[in-house]
Amino acid sequence: MERAVIVKGRVTDDRHIELDEPLEELTGPVEVTLRPVPTAEKEPDDILDFLAKLPGGTRSKEDIDRQIREERDSWERPWDRDR
Secondary structure, three states: OOOOOOOOEEEEEOOEEEEOOOOOOOOOOOOOOOOOOOOOOOOOOOHHHHHHHOOOOOOOHHHHHHHHHHHHHHOOOHHHOOO
């Protein structure tokens, strides 16, 4: 059974690849497939900043509370089975 090993690295020139970690488990001829790895250009947004940028909702607090209450009321509760 063939086994693939994925190791990140970088192409250093038109005939050489520098690996980020040693390859001890493979010896002999191999087939190499190269796929560019996207690099992060900037730090990702903080989740709270992202949420603050979202548009406000259109539902009222009362509507949301009503939906939560209806959902909870639909749950089967073990202590109600005997009644």
